[in-house]
Amino acid sequence: xxxxxxxxxxxxxxxxxxxxxxxxxxxxxxxxxxxxxxxxxxxxxxxxxxxxxxxxxxxxxxxxxxxxxxxxxxxxxxxxxxxxxxxxxxxxxxxxxxxxxxxxxxxxxxxxxxxxxxxxxxxxxxxxxxxxxxxxxxxxxxxxxxxxxxxxxxxxxxxxxxxxxxxxxxxxxxxxxxxxxxxxxxxxxxxxxxxxxxxxxxxxxxxxxxxxxxxxxxxxxxxxxxxxxxxxxxxxxxxxxxxxxxxxxxxxxxxxxxxxxxxxxxxxx
Amino acid sequence: xxxxxxxxxxxxxxxxxxxxxxxxxxxxxxxxxxxxxxxxxxxxxxxxxxxxxxxxxxxxxxxxxxxxxxxxxxxxxxxxxxxxxxxxxxxxxxxxxxxxxxxxxxxxxxxxxxxxxxxxxxxxxxxxxxxxxxxxxxxxxxxxxxxxxxxxxxxxxxxxxxxxxxxxxxxxxxxxxxxxxxxxxxxxxxxxxxxxxxxxxxxxxxxxxxxxxxxxxxxxxxxxxxxxxxxxxxxxxxxxxxxxxxxxxxxxxxxxxxxxxxxxxxxxxxxxxxxxxxxxxxxxxxxxxxxxxxxxx
Numbered sequence: 001x002x003x004x005x006x007x008x009x010x011x012x013x014x015x016x017x018x019x020x021x022x023x024x025x026x027x028x029x030x031x032x033x034x035x036x037x038x039x040x041x042x043x044x045x046x047x048x049x050x051x052x053x054x055x056x057x058x059x060x061x062x063x064x065x066x067x068x069x070x071x072x073x074x075x076x077x078x079x080x081x082x083x084x085x086x087x088x089x090x091x092x093x094x095x096x097x098x099x100x101x102x103x104x105x106x107x108x109x110x111x112x113x114x115x116x117x118x119x120x121x122x123x124x125x126x127x128x129x130x131x132x133x134x135x136x137x138x139x140x141x142x143x144x145x146x147x148x149x150x151x152x153x154x155x156x157x158x159x160x161x162x163x164x165x166x167x168x169x170x171x172x173x174x175x176x177x178x179x180x181x182x183x184x185x186x187x188x189x190x191x192x193x194x195x196x197x198x199x200x201x202x203x204x205x206x207x208x209x210x211x212x213x214x215x216x217x218x219x220x221x222x223x224x225x226x227x228x229x230x231x232x233x234x235x236x237x238x239x240x241x242x243x244x245x246x247x248x249x250x251x252x253x254x255x256x257x258x259x260x261x262x263x264x265x266x267x268x269x
Numbered sequence: 270x271x272x273x274x275x276x277x278x279x280x281x282x283x284x285x286x287x288x289x290x291x292x293x294x295x296x297x298x299x300x301x302x303x304x305x306x307x308x309x310x311x312x313x314x315x316x317x318x319x320x321x322x323x324x325x326x327x328x329x330x331x332x333x334x335x336x337x338x339x340x341x342x343x344x345x346x347x348x349x350x351x352x353x354x355x356x357x358x359x360x361x362x363x364x365x366x367x368x369x370x371x372x373x374x375x376x377x378x379x380x381x382x383x384x385x386x387x388x389x390x391x392x393x394x395x396x397x398x399x400x401x402x403x404x405x406x407x408x409x410x411x412x413x414x415x416x417x418x419x420x421x422x423x424x425x426x427x428x429x430x431x432x433x434x435x436x437x438x439x440x441x442x443x444x445x446x447x448x449x450x451x452x453x454x455x456x457x458x459x460x461x462x463x464x465x466x467x468x469x470x471x472x473x474x475x476x477x478x479x480x481x482x483x484x485x486x487x488x489x490x491x492x493x494x495x496x497x498x499x500x501x502x503x504x505x506x507x508x509x510x511x512x513x514x515x516x517x518x519x520x521x522x523x524x525x526x527x528x529x530x531x532x533x534x535x536x537x538x539x540x541x542x543x544x545x546x547x548x549x550x551x552x553x554x555x556x557x558x559x560x561x562x563x564x565x566x
Contacts, residue, residue, distance in 0.1 A: 011368055015375075018365070019382045022444065025389070025397040028407070032400075077299070085296035092289025100293045107304045111502040111551055113524040114544035117531050118310035119303055121321055141303030144296050167281065173288040202390035204506040209532070224392040227510050234400060241393040252388035256381065263387075263446060264453045267491045 033239040040235050050235035057233070058226060058240050063219040067247075069132055070207070070218055071200045074139035075193055078147050081140070082192065083185060086151025087177050091163055101152065108145040112205065120209050128210070135210040139200050147192045150265055154188040155181060187258075194255040195262040201248050219244040308548065315542035320535055331542055343518050344526045347432060348501065351522065354436040355496050358443040359489070365444065366451030367477070380452070384445040391442070391503070395510030398438040399425065428519030431512050435520050438507060443499065447492045454488030455481070494558060501551060523547050 032040060036049040054060065089101045119138060120129075128134035158181065166176045207221035217225070223240050252259060316331050317324040335341050365383060369376045386394065401407050402424045409422065424430035458481065466476050482489075505524050508514055514521040514529055521529065523543060531540030 012373060015368060015379050019379055022382050028397050081296040081299055084292040088289040088292035092285050094286035094289045100297055104296050104300050107300045109555060110304050110308055111547050113502060113527045114311060114548040115304055115307035117537055117540045117544060118307035138303055141299050144300050148296050173285060198388055204392050220390050220392050224510060227396050237396055241396060245389055245393055248388045260449055264450060267487060
Protein backbone atom coordinates (compact mmCIF):
# COMPACT_ATOMS: atom_id res chain seq x y z
CA UNK A 1 0.00 0.00 0.00
CA UNK A 2 2.81 2.40 0.86
CA UNK A 3 4.67 1.62 -2.33
CA UNK A 4 1.48 2.29 -4.23
CA UNK A 5 0.96 5.77 -2.81
CA UNK A 6 4.63 6.57 -3.31
CA UNK A 7 4.20 5.74 -6.99
CA UNK A 8 1.15 7.97 -7.17
CA UNK A 9 3.02 10.79 -5.47
CA UNK A 10 5.84 10.49 -7.98
CA UNK A 11 3.36 10.55 -10.86
CA UNK A 12 1.72 13.62 -9.39
CA UNK A 13 5.05 15.48 -9.23
CA UNK A 14 5.71 14.45 -12.82
CA UNK A 15 2.35 15.83 -13.90
CA UNK A 16 3.05 19.06 -12.02
CA UNK A 17 6.37 19.45 -13.80
CA UNK A 18 4.66 18.88 -17.11
CA UNK A 19 1.99 21.43 -16.22
CA UNK A 20 4.76 23.93 -15.59
CA UNK A 21 6.30 23.19 -18.99
CA UNK A 22 2.93 23.65 -20.70
CA UNK A 23 2.27 26.87 -18.81
CA UNK A 24 5.80 28.21 -19.26
CA UNK A 25 5.01 30.35 -22.32
CA UNK A 26 2.22 32.07 -20.44
CA UNK A 27 4.36 32.70 -17.39
CA UNK A 28 7.16 33.98 -19.63
CA UNK A 29 4.79 36.25 -21.58
CA UNK A 30 3.22 37.80 -18.49
CA UNK A 31 6.49 38.22 -16.65
CA UNK A 32 8.34 39.66 -19.63
CA UNK A 33 5.57 42.05 -20.64
CA UNK A 34 5.89 43.79 -17.28
CA UNK A 35 9.52 44.66 -17.91
CA UNK A 36 11.17 47.44 -19.83
CA UNK A 37 13.70 46.55 -22.49
CA UNK A 38 16.55 47.20 -20.04
CA UNK A 39 14.88 45.12 -17.35
CA UNK A 40 14.49 42.28 -19.83
CA UNK A 41 18.24 42.33 -20.38
CA UNK A 42 19.00 42.03 -16.70
CA UNK A 43 18.11 45.27 -14.90
CA UNK A 44 16.05 44.54 -11.78
CA UNK A 45 12.37 45.26 -11.24
CA UNK A 46 9.20 45.47 -13.29
CA UNK A 47 7.43 48.31 -15.07
CA UNK A 48 4.40 49.14 -17.18
CA UNK A 49 6.49 50.73 -19.92
CA UNK A 50 6.02 47.92 -22.45
CA UNK A 51 2.27 47.96 -21.95
CA UNK A 52 2.31 51.65 -22.83
CA UNK A 53 4.55 51.12 -25.83
CA UNK A 54 2.59 48.23 -27.31
CA UNK A 55 -0.28 50.49 -28.29
CA UNK A 56 1.99 52.61 -30.48
CA UNK A 57 4.00 49.68 -31.90
CA UNK A 58 0.81 47.84 -32.89
CA UNK A 59 -2.57 49.39 -33.75
CA UNK A 60 -4.07 46.98 -31.23
CA UNK A 61 -7.65 48.26 -31.22
CA UNK A 62 -7.90 48.41 -34.98
CA UNK A 63 -6.37 44.96 -35.37
CA UNK A 64 -8.66 43.38 -32.81
CA UNK A 65 -11.62 44.77 -34.75
CA UNK A 66 -10.13 43.43 -37.99
CA UNK A 67 -9.71 39.97 -36.43
CA UNK A 68 -13.30 40.09 -35.27
CA UNK A 69 -14.62 41.13 -38.69
CA UNK A 70 -12.67 38.46 -40.54
CA UNK A 71 -13.62 35.73 -38.04
CA UNK A 72 -17.29 36.71 -37.96
CA UNK A 73 -17.58 37.00 -41.73
CA UNK A 74 -15.92 33.68 -42.44
CA UNK A 75 -17.76 31.82 -39.66
CA UNK A 76 -21.16 33.11 -40.82
CA UNK A 77 -20.49 31.94 -44.36
CA UNK A 78 -19.23 28.55 -43.13
CA UNK A 79 -22.30 28.06 -40.93
CA UNK A 80 -24.68 28.99 -43.74
CA UNK A 81 -23.21 26.85 -46.51
CA UNK A 82 -22.28 23.85 -44.34
CA UNK A 83 -25.63 23.57 -42.54
CA UNK A 84 -27.49 23.81 -45.87
CA UNK A 85 -25.21 21.28 -47.54
CA UNK A 86 -25.15 19.00 -44.49
CA UNK A 87 -28.95 18.88 -44.36
CA UNK A 88 -29.20 18.30 -48.10
CA UNK A 89 -26.56 15.56 -48.20
CA UNK A 90 -27.98 13.77 -45.16
CA UNK A 91 -31.71 14.09 -45.72
CA UNK A 92 -32.50 15.36 -49.21
CA UNK A 93 -30.39 12.97 -51.24
CA UNK A 94 -30.39 13.26 -55.00
CA UNK A 95 -28.64 11.41 -57.78
CA UNK A 96 -25.40 13.40 -57.55
CA UNK A 97 -25.26 13.75 -53.78
CA UNK A 98 -22.49 11.15 -53.21
CA UNK A 99 -20.33 13.02 -55.72
CA UNK A 100 -21.19 16.36 -54.14
CA UNK A 101 -20.29 14.98 -50.71
CA UNK A 102 -16.97 13.66 -51.99
CA UNK A 103 -16.24 16.94 -53.76
CA UNK A 104 -16.90 19.08 -50.70
CA UNK A 105 -15.57 16.89 -47.89
CA UNK A 106 -12.71 15.44 -49.94
CA UNK A 107 -11.26 18.95 -50.26
CA UNK A 108 -10.08 18.50 -46.65
CA UNK A 109 -7.16 16.57 -48.13
CA UNK A 110 -5.85 19.57 -50.08
CA UNK A 111 -3.06 21.28 -48.11
CA UNK A 112 -3.38 25.06 -48.00
CA UNK A 113 0.14 25.47 -49.38
CA UNK A 114 -0.80 23.51 -52.50
CA UNK A 115 -3.42 26.00 -53.62
CA UNK A 116 -2.29 29.22 -52.03
CA UNK A 117 -0.32 30.57 -54.99
CA UNK A 118 -3.04 30.23 -57.66
CA UNK A 119 -5.66 31.32 -55.10
CA UNK A 120 -3.58 34.40 -54.32
CA UNK A 121 -3.17 35.33 -57.99
CA UNK A 122 -6.90 34.75 -58.67
CA UNK A 123 -7.86 36.92 -55.73
CA UNK A 124 -5.51 39.64 -56.91
CA UNK A 125 -7.11 39.60 -60.40
CA UNK A 126 -10.53 39.89 -58.75
CA UNK A 127 -9.29 42.79 -56.58
CA UNK A 128 -10.02 40.84 -53.40
CA UNK A 129 -6.69 41.47 -51.69
CA UNK A 130 -7.18 45.07 -50.66
CA UNK A 131 -10.27 44.61 -48.46
CA UNK A 132 -11.41 41.87 -46.12
CA UNK A 133 -13.09 39.71 -48.75
CA UNK A 134 -10.15 37.71 -50.05
CA UNK A 135 -9.25 36.45 -46.59
CA UNK A 136 -12.89 35.93 -45.55
CA UNK A 137 -13.68 33.87 -48.64
CA UNK A 138 -10.54 31.74 -48.46
CA UNK A 139 -11.05 31.05 -44.75
CA UNK A 140 -14.66 30.11 -45.52
CA UNK A 141 -13.61 27.73 -48.27
CA UNK A 142 -10.96 26.17 -46.01
CA UNK A 143 -13.43 25.66 -43.15
CA UNK A 144 -16.36 24.39 -45.22
CA UNK A 145 -15.19 20.80 -45.95
CA UNK A 146 -14.85 19.78 -42.31
CA UNK A 147 -17.91 21.76 -41.23
CA UNK A 148 -19.99 20.05 -43.94
CA UNK A 149 -18.68 16.68 -42.81
CA UNK A 150 -19.69 17.50 -39.24
CA UNK A 151 -23.14 18.78 -40.20
CA UNK A 152 -23.85 15.84 -42.50
CA UNK A 153 -23.07 13.30 -39.80
CA UNK A 154 -25.11 15.33 -37.31
CA UNK A 155 -28.19 15.54 -39.54
CA UNK A 156 -27.92 11.84 -40.36
CA UNK A 157 -28.77 11.25 -36.72
CA UNK A 158 -32.17 12.93 -37.11
CA UNK A 159 -35.04 10.49 -37.76
CA UNK A 160 -36.42 10.63 -41.32
CA UNK A 161 -39.99 10.41 -39.99
CA UNK A 162 -39.59 13.77 -38.30
CA UNK A 163 -38.96 15.46 -41.61
CA UNK A 164 -41.46 13.49 -43.67
CA UNK A 165 -44.22 14.08 -41.14
CA UNK A 166 -43.64 17.83 -41.28
CA UNK A 167 -43.64 17.78 -45.07
CA UNK A 168 -46.87 15.79 -45.20
CA UNK A 169 -48.32 18.42 -42.86
CA UNK A 170 -47.65 20.94 -45.62
CA UNK A 171 -44.27 22.47 -44.69
CA UNK A 172 -41.81 23.03 -47.52
CA UNK A 173 -38.35 21.47 -47.23
CA UNK A 174 -36.90 24.93 -46.72
CA UNK A 175 -39.27 25.52 -43.81
CA UNK A 176 -38.41 22.11 -42.33
CA UNK A 177 -34.74 23.05 -42.47
CA UNK A 178 -35.31 26.44 -40.89
CA UNK A 179 -37.89 25.52 -38.27
CA UNK A 180 -37.01 21.95 -37.29
CA UNK A 181 -33.56 20.83 -38.40
CA UNK A 182 -31.56 23.99 -37.71
CA UNK A 183 -32.74 24.50 -34.09
CA UNK A 184 -31.89 20.86 -33.37
CA UNK A 185 -28.40 21.32 -34.81
CA UNK A 186 -27.31 24.10 -32.46
CA UNK A 187 -24.73 21.95 -30.59
CA UNK A 188 -23.02 21.06 -33.87
CA UNK A 189 -23.12 24.70 -34.99
CA UNK A 190 -21.50 25.82 -31.72
CA UNK A 191 -18.74 23.26 -32.21
CA UNK A 192 -18.05 24.67 -35.68
CA UNK A 193 -18.01 28.25 -34.37
CA UNK A 194 -15.50 27.44 -31.62
CA UNK A 195 -13.23 25.38 -33.85
CA UNK A 196 -13.22 27.93 -36.65
CA UNK A 197 -12.86 30.92 -34.36
CA UNK A 198 -9.67 29.56 -32.85
CA UNK A 199 -8.32 28.47 -36.21
CA UNK A 200 -8.97 31.76 -38.02
CA UNK A 201 -8.07 34.01 -35.09
CA UNK A 202 -4.70 32.27 -34.76
CA UNK A 203 -3.86 31.99 -38.46
CA UNK A 204 -0.91 33.76 -40.02
CA UNK A 205 -0.35 32.59 -43.61
CA UNK A 206 -3.71 33.47 -45.21
CA UNK A 207 -3.89 36.81 -43.45
CA UNK A 208 -0.30 37.65 -44.32
CA UNK A 209 -0.99 37.23 -48.03
CA UNK A 210 -4.68 38.06 -48.43
CA UNK A 211 -4.86 41.18 -46.25
CA UNK A 212 -2.52 43.38 -48.24
CA UNK A 213 -3.75 46.65 -46.78
CA UNK A 214 -1.96 47.13 -43.45
CA UNK A 215 -5.04 48.78 -41.95
CA UNK A 216 -6.96 45.52 -42.49
CA UNK A 217 -4.45 43.22 -40.80
CA UNK A 218 -5.61 40.94 -38.02
CA UNK A 219 -3.85 41.02 -34.66
CA UNK A 220 -2.08 37.70 -35.31
CA UNK A 221 -0.76 38.90 -38.66
CA UNK A 222 0.30 42.23 -37.16
CA UNK A 223 2.16 40.40 -34.44
CA UNK A 224 3.73 37.91 -36.84
CA UNK A 225 4.98 40.69 -39.09
CA UNK A 226 6.37 42.56 -36.12
CA UNK A 227 8.09 39.44 -34.78
CA UNK A 228 9.65 38.54 -38.13
CA UNK A 229 10.76 42.13 -38.71
CA UNK A 230 13.64 43.91 -37.11
CA UNK A 231 11.88 44.64 -33.82
CA UNK A 232 13.91 43.41 -30.91
CA UNK A 233 11.74 44.83 -28.17
CA UNK A 234 10.71 41.48 -26.75
CA UNK A 235 8.65 42.84 -23.81
CA UNK A 236 6.47 44.82 -26.24
CA UNK A 237 6.03 41.74 -28.41
CA UNK A 238 5.00 39.75 -25.33
CA UNK A 239 2.43 42.35 -24.31
CA UNK A 240 1.05 42.16 -27.85
CA UNK A 241 1.02 38.36 -27.65
CA UNK A 242 -1.04 38.44 -24.49
CA UNK A 243 -3.58 40.78 -26.04
CA UNK A 244 -3.85 38.61 -29.14
CA UNK A 245 -4.15 35.39 -27.14
CA UNK A 246 -6.78 36.48 -24.61
CA UNK A 247 -9.89 36.21 -26.84
CA UNK A 248 -8.97 32.69 -27.98
CA UNK A 249 -8.15 31.62 -24.41
CA UNK A 250 -11.51 32.90 -23.15
CA UNK A 251 -13.34 31.02 -25.90
CA UNK A 252 -11.29 27.94 -25.07
CA UNK A 253 -12.04 28.06 -21.36
CA UNK A 254 -15.79 28.49 -21.92
CA UNK A 255 -16.20 26.05 -24.81
CA UNK A 256 -13.58 23.43 -24.00
CA UNK A 257 -16.11 20.63 -24.35
CA UNK A 258 -17.24 21.73 -27.82
CA UNK A 259 -13.64 22.09 -28.92
CA UNK A 260 -12.91 18.53 -27.82
CA UNK A 261 -16.03 17.31 -29.60
CA UNK A 262 -14.93 19.02 -32.78
CA UNK A 263 -11.38 17.69 -32.58
CA UNK A 264 -12.45 14.11 -32.04
CA UNK A 265 -15.38 14.17 -34.49
CA UNK A 266 -13.15 12.80 -37.23
CA UNK A 267 -12.61 9.50 -35.41
CA UNK A 268 -16.14 8.31 -36.06
CA UNK A 269 -18.39 6.17 -33.97
CA UNK B 270 -57.72 9.64 -56.20
CA UNK B 271 -54.95 7.05 -55.92
CA UNK B 272 -53.35 8.50 -58.99
CA UNK B 273 -53.24 12.00 -57.57
CA UNK B 274 -51.75 10.65 -54.34
CA UNK B 275 -49.01 8.99 -56.38
CA UNK B 276 -48.60 12.21 -58.29
CA UNK B 277 -48.30 14.16 -55.08
CA UNK B 278 -45.79 11.61 -53.78
CA UNK B 279 -43.58 11.91 -56.84
CA UNK B 280 -43.85 15.67 -56.95
CA UNK B 281 -42.72 15.71 -53.33
CA UNK B 282 -39.78 13.51 -54.27
CA UNK B 283 -38.91 15.80 -57.12
CA UNK B 284 -39.14 18.78 -54.81
CA UNK B 285 -36.92 17.03 -52.26
CA UNK B 286 -34.24 16.24 -54.81
CA UNK B 287 -34.37 19.76 -56.21
CA UNK B 288 -34.08 21.33 -52.75
CA UNK B 289 -31.22 19.00 -51.89
CA UNK B 290 -29.39 19.96 -55.05
CA UNK B 291 -29.89 23.69 -54.49
CA UNK B 292 -28.93 23.48 -50.80
CA UNK B 293 -25.60 21.82 -51.50
CA UNK B 294 -24.62 24.14 -54.35
CA UNK B 295 -23.23 27.05 -52.26
CA UNK B 296 -20.80 24.78 -50.37
CA UNK B 297 -19.70 23.07 -53.56
CA UNK B 298 -19.31 26.40 -55.34
CA UNK B 299 -17.23 27.92 -52.55
CA UNK B 300 -14.95 24.91 -52.22
CA UNK B 301 -14.72 24.52 -55.99
CA UNK B 302 -13.82 28.16 -56.61
CA UNK B 303 -11.25 28.56 -53.85
CA UNK B 304 -9.76 25.09 -53.50
CA UNK B 305 -10.81 23.01 -56.53
CA UNK B 306 -9.93 25.36 -59.39
CA UNK B 307 -6.62 26.48 -57.78
CA UNK B 308 -5.39 22.88 -57.44
CA UNK B 309 -5.86 22.42 -61.21
CA UNK B 310 -4.21 25.78 -61.86
CA UNK B 311 -1.32 24.73 -59.62
CA UNK B 312 -0.89 21.62 -61.75
CA UNK B 313 -0.74 23.72 -64.93
CA UNK B 314 1.45 26.50 -63.56
CA UNK B 315 3.83 23.97 -62.01
CA UNK B 316 5.06 23.30 -65.55
CA UNK B 317 5.64 26.94 -66.39
CA UNK B 318 8.00 29.75 -65.60
CA UNK B 319 5.58 32.15 -63.97
CA UNK B 320 6.11 35.52 -62.34
CA UNK B 321 2.47 35.90 -61.34
CA UNK B 322 1.53 37.73 -64.54
CA UNK B 323 3.07 36.00 -67.54
CA UNK B 324 3.45 32.22 -67.61
CA UNK B 325 5.82 30.58 -70.09
CA UNK B 326 5.15 26.89 -70.74
CA UNK B 327 8.11 24.62 -70.00
CA UNK B 328 6.50 21.21 -69.58
CA UNK B 329 7.25 18.37 -67.16
CA UNK B 330 10.97 19.18 -67.33
CA UNK B 331 10.41 21.61 -64.46
CA UNK B 332 9.88 18.63 -62.17
CA UNK B 333 12.98 16.83 -63.44
CA UNK B 334 15.07 19.94 -62.89
CA UNK B 335 13.71 20.32 -59.40
CA UNK B 336 14.49 16.69 -58.57
CA UNK B 337 18.09 17.32 -59.63
CA UNK B 338 18.46 20.25 -57.25
CA UNK B 339 20.33 19.49 -54.02
CA UNK B 340 18.36 22.21 -52.21
CA UNK B 341 15.13 20.36 -52.94
CA UNK B 342 16.51 17.18 -51.37
CA UNK B 343 17.79 19.16 -48.42
CA UNK B 344 14.25 20.42 -47.88
CA UNK B 345 12.82 16.90 -48.14
CA UNK B 346 15.46 15.72 -45.67
CA UNK B 347 14.26 18.39 -43.21
CA UNK B 348 10.70 17.10 -43.57
CA UNK B 349 11.89 13.53 -43.04
CA UNK B 350 13.85 14.51 -39.93
CA UNK B 351 10.84 16.32 -38.50
CA UNK B 352 8.87 13.08 -38.87
CA UNK B 353 11.15 11.66 -36.17
CA UNK B 354 9.21 13.88 -33.76
CA UNK B 355 5.94 12.09 -34.57
CA UNK B 356 6.40 8.99 -32.35
CA UNK B 357 7.36 11.21 -29.40
CA UNK B 358 4.35 13.43 -30.04
CA UNK B 359 2.14 10.33 -29.82
CA UNK B 360 3.71 8.21 -27.06
CA UNK B 361 4.14 11.04 -24.56
CA UNK B 362 0.46 12.11 -24.75
CA UNK B 363 -0.57 8.46 -24.49
CA UNK B 364 1.19 8.25 -21.14
CA UNK B 365 -0.37 11.54 -20.05
CA UNK B 366 -3.84 10.37 -21.01
CA UNK B 367 -3.27 7.10 -19.15
CA UNK B 368 -2.46 8.98 -15.94
CA UNK B 369 -5.33 11.46 -16.38
CA UNK B 370 -7.73 8.62 -17.05
CA UNK B 371 -6.70 7.13 -13.70
CA UNK B 372 -8.32 10.25 -12.18
CA UNK B 373 -5.16 11.44 -10.46
CA UNK B 374 -5.73 14.31 -8.00
CA UNK B 375 -6.50 17.51 -9.92
CA UNK B 376 -6.81 15.68 -13.25
CA UNK B 377 -9.40 18.13 -14.60
CA UNK B 378 -7.09 21.09 -14.01
CA UNK B 379 -4.18 19.20 -15.55
CA UNK B 380 -6.35 18.42 -18.57
CA UNK B 381 -7.23 22.08 -19.04
CA UNK B 382 -3.59 23.14 -18.73
CA UNK B 383 -2.21 20.53 -21.12
CA UNK B 384 -4.83 21.32 -23.70
CA UNK B 385 -4.41 25.10 -23.41
CA UNK B 386 -1.76 25.49 -26.18
CA UNK B 387 -4.45 24.39 -28.67
CA UNK B 388 -5.98 27.83 -28.26
CA UNK B 389 -2.74 29.75 -28.80
CA UNK B 390 -1.47 30.97 -32.15
CA UNK B 391 1.73 29.44 -33.51
CA UNK B 392 2.93 33.05 -33.81
CA UNK B 393 2.91 33.41 -30.03
CA UNK B 394 4.30 29.91 -29.43
CA UNK B 395 7.09 30.58 -31.91
CA UNK B 396 8.05 33.85 -30.28
CA UNK B 397 8.32 32.34 -26.83
CA UNK B 398 10.15 29.27 -28.14
CA UNK B 399 12.66 31.55 -29.83
CA UNK B 400 13.44 33.23 -26.51
CA UNK B 401 13.59 29.87 -24.78
CA UNK B 402 16.24 28.48 -27.11
CA UNK B 403 18.18 31.72 -27.50
CA UNK B 404 21.67 32.10 -26.10
CA UNK B 405 20.49 34.14 -23.11
CA UNK B 406 17.30 32.10 -22.88
CA UNK B 407 15.85 29.81 -20.26
CA UNK B 408 17.35 26.64 -21.71
CA UNK B 409 20.85 27.87 -20.92
CA UNK B 410 19.77 29.12 -17.50
CA UNK B 411 18.41 25.64 -16.81
CA UNK B 412 21.63 23.99 -17.94
CA UNK B 413 23.60 26.35 -15.73
CA UNK B 414 21.23 25.63 -12.85
CA UNK B 415 21.95 21.91 -12.94
CA UNK B 416 25.68 22.48 -13.24
CA UNK B 417 25.95 22.04 -16.98
CA UNK B 418 26.66 25.70 -17.67
CA UNK B 419 29.65 24.82 -19.84
CA UNK B 420 27.31 23.43 -22.52
CA UNK B 421 25.75 26.83 -23.30
CA UNK B 422 23.96 25.98 -26.48
CA UNK B 423 22.60 28.32 -29.09
CA UNK B 424 20.38 25.87 -30.91
CA UNK B 425 18.93 28.40 -33.33
CA UNK B 426 22.32 29.36 -34.76
CA UNK B 427 23.19 25.96 -36.21
CA UNK B 428 21.24 24.22 -38.98
CA UNK B 429 20.56 20.95 -37.20
CA UNK B 430 20.12 22.69 -33.87
CA UNK B 431 17.47 24.98 -35.25
CA UNK B 432 15.61 22.02 -36.74
CA UNK B 433 15.78 20.30 -33.36
CA UNK B 434 14.34 23.41 -31.71
CA UNK B 435 11.47 23.49 -34.23
CA UNK B 436 10.89 19.76 -33.63
CA UNK B 437 10.77 20.17 -29.86
CA UNK B 438 8.35 23.10 -30.13
CA UNK B 439 6.22 21.02 -32.50
CA UNK B 440 6.05 18.15 -29.97
CA UNK B 441 5.18 20.62 -27.22
CA UNK B 442 2.26 21.99 -29.19
CA UNK B 443 0.91 18.54 -30.16
CA UNK B 444 0.83 17.26 -26.57
CA UNK B 445 -2.57 18.77 -25.80
CA UNK B 446 -4.39 17.65 -28.93
CA UNK B 447 -3.08 14.10 -28.79
CA UNK B 448 -3.68 13.76 -25.04
CA UNK B 449 -7.31 14.73 -25.59
CA UNK B 450 -7.67 12.21 -28.41
CA UNK B 451 -6.33 9.40 -26.20
CA UNK B 452 -8.35 10.55 -23.21
CA UNK B 453 -11.48 10.35 -25.36
CA UNK B 454 -10.37 6.90 -26.46
CA UNK B 455 -9.71 5.64 -22.96
CA UNK B 456 -13.16 6.79 -21.84
CA UNK B 457 -14.65 4.31 -24.33
CA UNK B 458 -12.68 1.31 -23.03
CA UNK B 459 -14.55 -1.73 -21.82
CA UNK B 460 -14.06 -1.81 -18.04
CA UNK B 461 -15.24 -5.39 -17.53
CA UNK B 462 -12.21 -6.62 -19.48
CA UNK B 463 -9.93 -4.94 -16.95
CA UNK B 464 -11.63 -6.45 -13.99
CA UNK B 465 -11.42 -9.89 -15.54
CA UNK B 466 -7.73 -9.41 -16.34
CA UNK B 467 -6.98 -8.17 -12.83
CA UNK B 468 -8.75 -11.16 -11.31
CA UNK B 469 -6.56 -13.38 -13.45
CA UNK B 470 -3.56 -11.61 -11.94
CA UNK B 471 -2.32 -9.77 -15.03
CA UNK B 472 0.27 -7.03 -14.44
CA UNK B 473 -0.48 -3.38 -15.27
CA UNK B 474 1.92 -3.44 -18.16
CA UNK B 475 0.40 -6.62 -19.49
CA UNK B 476 -3.08 -5.09 -19.19
CA UNK B 477 -1.96 -1.97 -21.02
CA UNK B 478 -0.36 -3.96 -23.82
CA UNK B 479 -3.01 -6.62 -24.28
CA UNK B 480 -6.22 -4.75 -23.51
CA UNK B 481 -5.76 -0.99 -23.64
CA UNK B 482 -3.56 -0.77 -26.72
CA UNK B 483 -5.69 -2.93 -29.07
CA UNK B 484 -8.85 -1.11 -28.06
CA UNK B 485 -7.16 2.23 -28.73
CA UNK B 486 -6.07 1.28 -32.25
CA UNK B 487 -8.53 3.61 -33.96
CA UNK B 488 -7.46 6.53 -31.78
CA UNK B 489 -3.76 5.85 -32.32
CA UNK B 490 -4.36 5.86 -36.07
CA UNK B 491 -6.27 9.11 -35.85
CA UNK B 492 -3.64 10.88 -33.79
CA UNK B 493 -0.96 9.52 -36.11
CA UNK B 494 -2.71 11.03 -39.15
CA UNK B 495 -3.27 14.37 -37.42
CA UNK B 496 0.35 14.54 -36.25
CA UNK B 497 1.83 13.64 -39.65
CA UNK B 498 -0.43 16.13 -41.43
CA UNK B 499 0.61 18.80 -38.93
CA UNK B 500 4.30 17.99 -39.40
CA UNK B 501 3.95 18.56 -43.13
CA UNK B 502 1.48 21.42 -43.29
CA UNK B 503 1.11 23.24 -39.97
CA UNK B 504 4.64 24.37 -39.22
CA UNK B 505 4.80 27.35 -41.60
CA UNK B 506 4.03 29.90 -38.91
CA UNK B 507 6.45 28.39 -36.41
CA UNK B 508 9.27 28.45 -38.96
CA UNK B 509 8.32 31.93 -40.20
CA UNK B 510 8.57 33.34 -36.69
CA UNK B 511 11.40 31.24 -35.21
CA UNK B 512 13.96 30.83 -37.98
CA UNK B 513 12.69 32.18 -41.29
CA UNK B 514 13.73 28.83 -42.77
CA UNK B 515 17.37 29.26 -41.76
CA UNK B 516 20.13 29.19 -40.93
CA UNK B 517 20.80 28.44 -44.61
CA UNK B 518 18.14 25.93 -45.56
CA UNK B 519 18.38 24.31 -42.11
CA UNK B 520 14.69 24.60 -41.26
CA UNK B 521 13.15 25.08 -44.70
CA UNK B 522 10.45 22.46 -45.02
CA UNK B 523 8.46 21.82 -48.19
CA UNK B 524 5.55 24.01 -47.11
CA UNK B 525 7.92 26.85 -46.21
CA UNK B 526 9.79 26.38 -49.48
CA UNK B 527 6.49 26.96 -51.34
CA UNK B 528 6.11 30.34 -49.66
CA UNK B 529 9.77 31.27 -50.05
CA UNK B 530 9.96 30.40 -53.75
CA UNK B 531 6.84 32.34 -54.63
CA UNK B 532 6.72 35.28 -52.30
CA UNK B 533 10.38 35.94 -51.48
CA UNK B 534 11.91 35.01 -54.83
CA UNK B 535 8.99 35.64 -57.21
CA UNK B 536 9.17 32.14 -58.78
CA UNK B 537 5.45 31.46 -58.74
CA UNK B 538 5.81 28.48 -61.08
CA UNK B 539 8.32 26.78 -58.79
CA UNK B 540 6.13 27.57 -55.77
CA UNK B 541 3.11 26.03 -57.49
CA UNK B 542 5.14 22.93 -58.34
CA UNK B 543 6.36 22.48 -54.78
CA UNK B 544 2.73 22.80 -53.65
CA UNK B 545 1.74 20.07 -56.10
CA UNK B 546 4.54 17.82 -54.79
CA UNK B 547 3.32 18.44 -51.24
CA UNK B 548 -0.21 17.56 -52.35
CA UNK B 549 0.96 14.26 -53.85
CA UNK B 550 3.02 13.35 -50.77
CA UNK B 551 -0.06 13.90 -48.59
CA UNK B 552 -2.25 11.94 -51.02
CA UNK B 553 0.19 9.00 -51.06
CA UNK B 554 0.46 8.99 -47.26
CA UNK B 555 -3.33 9.19 -47.03
CA UNK B 556 -3.95 6.24 -49.35
CA UNK B 557 -1.22 4.19 -47.69
CA UNK B 558 -2.92 4.78 -44.39
CA UNK B 559 -6.29 3.82 -45.86
CA UNK B 560 -4.88 0.60 -47.36
CA UNK B 561 -3.30 -0.32 -44.05
CA UNK B 562 -6.59 0.10 -42.21
CA UNK B 563 -8.49 -1.89 -44.86
CA UNK B 564 -6.07 -4.80 -44.84
CA UNK B 565 -6.21 -5.18 -41.12
CA UNK B 566 -9.99 -5.29 -41.01
